[in-house]
Amino acid sequence: MDAFANRPLSPDLPERHSVHDMLVGAGLRPTRQRLALGELLFRGADRHVTAERLFDEAVAAHLSVSLATVYNTLHQFTDAGLLREIAVDGARVYFDTNVKDHHHFLVEDDGELHDIPGSNVTVANLPTPPKGLRIDRVDVVVRLRREEG
Structure with a gap:
């Protein structure tokens, strides 16, 4: 829901x-x-x-x-x-008001997150989870740096 x-x-x-x-x-x-x-x-x-x-x-x-x-x-x-x-690393956790399926760009220089529509990313060949567990979601974070000059 x-x-x-x-x-x-x-x-x-x-x-x-x-x-x-x-x-x-x-x-x-x-x-x-x-x-x-x-x-x-x-x-x-x-x-x-x-x-x-x-x-x-x-x-x-x-x-x-x-x-x-x-x-x-x-x-x-x-x-x-x-x-x-x-969770983008051990020290930084963001809370997103968009709970629909999507991924993120992370601008490393300033820690800013930007949405990537879920349909724009395909994740293939996920491993089979251990017995009794299911994959709930996959979060892809694409890390970016600003170009110099």
Whole structure:
């Protein structure tokens, strides 16, 4: 089931009730902090954020949340299917508001992620998973560097 099936298009999302409905639809209690962070996350176009970046946005918006609360909320949203977690290396984890099948370009110079439509990448010859396990998804991250001069 697509977590965004009943969600208005992102540019129309700043209304509180839309985030409220999205949280309730995902089985999450719409607490004040979840609503406030959801409004920051889901307003405008799909985006990729780190917990630190969302925390900075929350502070700039005068929200009273801790970094731990931001991390917890991002993981709760991910577990509920509202976000997709993208681990690009051991130290950097992004949360993507686009949960549809797709991959990413990572600009190494600044850590920026850009979507690649899932249909533009073909992954062949995947190994058979161990008994009792299935492949859930394959994340392709194509690393880029800016050309010099």
